[in-house]
Amino acid sequence: MKIALAPDGAELAWAEAGEGEPLLLIAGQATGMAGWGPAAQALAHHFRVLRYDHRGIGDSGKGSADRYTTRLLAADAAAILQAAGVDAAHVYGHSMGGRIAQWLAIDNPQRVRTLSLAATSGGKRARGEGNAAATNALLSGDLDRMVPLFFDPQWAGEHPDDVRTFFDSKASAWAKSRHFRASRGHDAWRHLGSIQAPTLILHGTDDALTPLPNAVLLHQHIRRSTLVKVPGARHGLHLDHPETIGWIRQFITARARSMQPVGAPNA
Template identity: 30%
Template sequence: MTAGLYTEVHGEPGAETVLLSSGLGGSAGYWGPQVPALLEAGYRVITYDQRGTGRSRQALPADYRIEHMADDVIGILDSEGVSRCHVVGHALGGLVGLQLALDQPARISSLALINAWAAPNPHSARCFEARLALLDHVGPRAYVEAQPIFLYPASWAAAHAERVQAEVDHAFEHFPGADTMKARIGALRRFEVSQRLAELSLPVFVSSALDDVLVPATCSGRLSQAIAGSTAHVLPHGGHAHNITAPDAFNESMLAFLRNQR
């Protein structure tokens, strides 16, 4: 437990640190395919359950924002004695990384963004409205049952049906509550930094999948175009969670990017 949040630290003290920040689910466990690859490459790895989720069940502050989530990361780094690290963020976690890089650039060595965005878009808004309607009118079970539709390509989800159902059951068992989920969705829907991207001067890796049904790949394209010197990584298939569904391709590119920063 670090900075009041459930935190896991893997690897040798003194090694370069990579902090992994998850998407809307907020769980440290999301990064199963990435942690071993990073450890094998010699990095120290920090994962954490975001505030209000998993084993970090603290109440969220009023008017919850991405800035609050970024402050939590700084608290974790301070508690672990990490002055500077690489940040890898998936979706909402990528927004946290962008906020950190803009507001605390001295703490971030590089930033890897997975299916992230700099501004709201109407397609994702429609997806979130549908998910909120399920939550309000049917309940948490329907909300989590729909989650794989937005995360995974249909062919992958069908081929891994037992695994997907186990994830759904776990998500329902540990559902953080409707108020917390609505606050987290509200925070990511209000995020807007498109006019500040030119301020970024650190190395940035932008990874996307063309078949992401939740966040259009064009959002990553806009990030790549607006961030000078960024590295774009585009997969034709893999969905919103392509670091899970296509881990070898993702890990190879992510590690190559990180090696270039040494």
């Protein structure tokens, strides 16, 4: 584990694995870097994978309370790249991590080579926001209620350690509440048109937390984007749908010369 310093001096824990072009993974709301699990391991066969714990999560310091917004959390992501000696990286964000990745691409376009966004949205004004029952289940802390929102039941049953690691965020209630507010307060719709990086949008058709219309709107707002709808996938498609790893790899390799990942479902 290594330490990077955020703009306010907060210590951010990060790690790396693999060789090749740098790929920064930005985890979701109140989720630690360990939660990437098998996805990070698979990607590390092809890239220099950088992961980190958000402020207030895992081994990172909590930092200033006023810096818990997706836009300011993007400055933390930039600090990880600086600590790793990386001028520009491919960026993959899941859920709230996708919201943070949007701001990174908007505010630091020179830092982002390609952008991959999974199970995310451009803000709270989107059509098809998650229903109240799904949100309440997410906030309950009850794994029996949360797991079906994220993963296919069969996959979850076969990978209990990965499920446990994903949800074991090692965060205080103080940090979790600020992550929730940061994610809910995200609104980048007016700025998404300025994203220059070729963008891959991955979204499950059965995502109850961030329903599919969010991805459709993202695709409409980000000019150089490709939308891949993943049949039957829920909110945790980055883990229980390993085919997404191949699509990301192909997308990055193509560098926007062919905007549709080979073998992926059409948008």
